[in-house]
Amino acid sequence: MSPEGTTQANAEVQRRLAYFDDRGDQIVATIRELVEIESPSDDKPAVDRLSNLVATKFAALGGTVKIHPAKDFGNHLQVEFAGKSDTKPVLLLGHYDTVYPLGTLATMPCRIAEDKLTGPGVLDMKSGIALMLHTIAALKDWHGELPRPVTVLLVSEEEVGSDSSRAITESLARKAGAVLVLEPSYGLEGAVKTARKGVGEYQVKVIGKAAHAGLDFQKGVNAIVELARQIHKITDFTDLKRGLTVSVGIVSGGSRTNVVPAEATAQVDVRVARLKDAAGIDKKMRALRPVNRKCRLQVTGGINRPPMERTAGVAALYEKAVAIARDLGWELGEAAVGGGSDGNFTAGLGIPTLDGLGGVGDGAHASHEHILISQLPRRAALLAGLIETA
Numbered sequence: 001m002s003p004e005g006t007t008q009a010n011a012e013v014q015r016r017l018a019y020f021d022d023r024g025d026q027i028v029a030t031i032r033e034l035v036e037i038e039s040p041s042d043d044k045p046a047v048d049r050l051s052n053l054v055a056t057k058f059a060a061l062g063g064t065v066k067i068h069p070a071k072d073f074g075n076h077l078q079v080e081f082a083g084k085s086d087t088k089p090v091l092l093l094g095h096y097d098t099v100y101p102l103g104t105l106a107t108m109p110c111r112i113a114e115d116k117l118t119g120p121g122v123l124d125m126k127s128g129i130a131l132m133l134h135t136i137a138a139l140k141d142w143h144g145e146l147p148r149p150v151t152v153l154l155v156s157e158e159e160v161g162s163d164s165s166r167a168i169t170e171s172l173a174r175k176a177g178a179v180l181v182l183e184p185s186y187g188l189e190g191a192v193k194t195a196r197k198g199v200g201e202y203q204v205k206v207i208g209k210a211a212h213a214g215l216d217f218q219k220g221v222n223a224i225v226e227l228a229r230q231i232h233k234i235t236d237f238t239d240l241k242r243g244l245t246v247s248v249g250i251v252s253g254g255s256r257t258n259v260v261p262a263e264a265t266a267q268v269d270v271r272v273a274r275l276k277d278a279a280g281i282d283k284k285m286r287a288l289r290p291v292n293r294k295c296r297l298q299v300t301g302g303i304n305r306p307p308m309e310r311t312a313g314v315a316a317l318y319e320k321a322v323a324i325a326r327d328l329g330w331e332l333g334e335a336a337v338g339g340g341s342d343g344n345f346t347a348g349l350g351i352p353t354l355d356g357l358g359g360v361g362d363g364a365h366a367s368h369e370h371i372l373i374s375q376l377p378r379r380a381a382l383l384a385g386l387i388e389t390a
């Protein structure tokens, strides 16, 4: 680019930042509106209330709304926007459910304190939804219509595994040129996420034999003792060098102190950085055998989300984002994280996926969850640039 071209590009970028700066209050107002409609994953009427509001907002921007009804969860929302070019659509992906039960707003209100905006789900990921809305509005304002087709998918049960929405996410991703996930960014500098671990959940149940701990001690088969041995084995499956972790998160078992326990159960969290390790750990979990042959073992569960690996497609998308951020005067970092998102599904299909494009802040899923208001304009400008070029 000629020096003159660079100056023009800079002027354009500055104009865009100023555009979103001018609309900062409107973006914050939208986020507040979304946060103040609580939407726990397990409360369909609550999630549907929010879904209806969000659908109305996308429709007002000219999007074609399609509701995917879900029986046990809130409905999933797909919105299609036509674009000037006939390139493949970019898929903007996110969720409107949160981990907070109804009534959380009473103790965790949506408030502004200096640069922080607090509230349940403000970071994960209602600010991400607001960024989608305001960025689409801006692109229409600048270009008259969207520069290319855009598909939005917001699901209702990401926080509880996305079982009911996974097929929809995957079918829309297959049609897309790239997937942009508006989950929270990483760290207070707002790094994007270019790798996420795959996530699995297993339940290991031991069945022994109950007996009076005093009268019939030798007739009993202690399920807790067997489970303790299994926990040792399971824990040793961890291989930090490979980014493979196995963590026993919950144990339960026994009924009374004076009864040899007949049952004991462990719930196990498994994370894999590489897809090729998923089958191996699954096989190991299923191959667990009792140490005490008088016990029986039942292993259920499996790998729920494949890892999002930093493929060439992911890296190329990240480089585009870095270039846009550089024009905005900022060094955009990248992070590999242990937590999964629906971006794992789309990256698992080989579709270039960039995650963590949403709000910048801290405390996701915790009582101090917040975003930094001052970061919103450049997040919106980055998203706009990515929709144009991804």
Ligand SMILES: [Zn+2]
Binding pocket: 095, 124, 125, 158, 183, 184, 341
């Ligand atoms: Zn999330």
